């Protein structure tokens with residue numbers, strides 16, 4: 001029989017041929033398949049023909065036209081996507097991304113990662129993802145509402161609380177979920193709270209859902225540090241991004257006594273020697289929907305804005321890439337390692353390039369991959385679904401305790417799995433194999449479908 005590594009390599013080559021011009025999807029598939037050889041050797045039942053082929057082919061891909069009118073009456077046509085990747089463990093679950101860079105390859109990379117992440121939470125949710133190349137930046141509320149309504153006019157026929165449950169992602173926050181939910185309710189004439197997560201707490205949303213991804217990413221970093229006998233207290237932290245994940249990463253870091261000193265957007269980064277003033281940053285980002293450059297202008301002498309710069313130029317003991325894919329490359333990793341970074345926790349999805357991941361691992365830096373480190377968001381989304389199904393609402397304290405327990409468990413299973421397969425301290429291998437085993441077991445039990 002062919003060595004599992006050779007077989008996985010040839011499967012990967014075939015997947016790349018079948019899915020041309022989708023570099024992010026190729027990267028995400030490669031990152032998983034490259035870690036699976038040991039599990040195929042140890043458990044030959046996984047080496048059955050067709051399993052990896054099914055796992056890397058979405059169950060369903062929906063691509064649709066989204067026409068909408070701007071405030072001047074001009075018609076725009078965007079493209080909408082929903083990739084329903086794998087439902088072996090539960091209804092498809094994963095966010096919607098509105099960003100000009102969205103195409104089918106980006107949605108497939110995110111959907112593929114989501115399968116393993118959701119499996120790691122242990123909560124009975126499958127993997128999916130969606131979005132549009134619509135750019136909400138600079139659009140009025142009325143324009144965003146019309147876009148969301150048009151998007152949902154098609155999407156509604158594909159989703160449902162037992163089928164597919166979208167949430168937010170880049171460019172989709174509480175405002176967009178509200179407009180999407182409103183249109184779903186109007187078209188279907190149903191109060192089906194469990195069809196979307198990330199809703200407002202007054203109408204079916206869970207406490208702590210906005211905070212969950214950032215909080216979870218910090219809790220994962222704390223677990224990784226604890227394994228090395230270290231803590232977060234008093235440590236400087238570099239955080240990229242200034243959206244939902246970044247803001248609540250900064251908030252949790254501050255609560256745990258760490259010292260976040262940066263944030264960024266696509267125009268540059270801010271470094272604040274006194275530590276980020278979170279109230280000011282939230283005012284600018286969440287209320288005014290402004291840019292991080294304005295933060296430096298209003299903060300005074302301790303802060304400066306570096307246009308076009310990369311946040312990884314700033315020295316920090318812990319790093320939280322929390323903006324977008326491939327935002328932290330090999331040179332950035334070298335700079336962070338040289339500055340003495342001890343742990344990297346991926347708040348974003350696939351923000352670290354494969355070469356940068358390798359550099360961190362070779363340097364002995366604890367590296368938490370997004371599948372594990374940012375799973376707190378989807379975990380609390382699943383808790384929101386539970387609350388919706390029971391028509392109940394849990395307290396913040398209860399949700400926060402559940403989140404902390406889930407992040408501890410995810411860290412534990414990644415750590416133990418890595419050890420079991422001879423890769424101690426390698427959270428990438430641990431997360432991929434632990435997620436894979438759960439999904440693969442369910443797929444094998446459910447037959448060839």
Ligand code: NDP
Pocket residue numbers: 099101168169170171172173213241242243244245246264265266267322323324325347348349374375377378
């Ligand atoms: P937001 O839209 O709230 O914020 C995104 C942030 O990243 C903004 O600061 C944005 O800057 C920046 N950014 C986006 N694209 C780029 C780019 N191409 N180059 C540079 N900066 C960019 O999104 P979220 O905070 O929700 O998501 C951030 C990351 O976390 C994504 O990778 C997402 O998939 C991941 N994630 C999110 C979860 C959630 O619960 N929201 C759950 C798990 C993962 P600008 O405004 O200039 O575009």
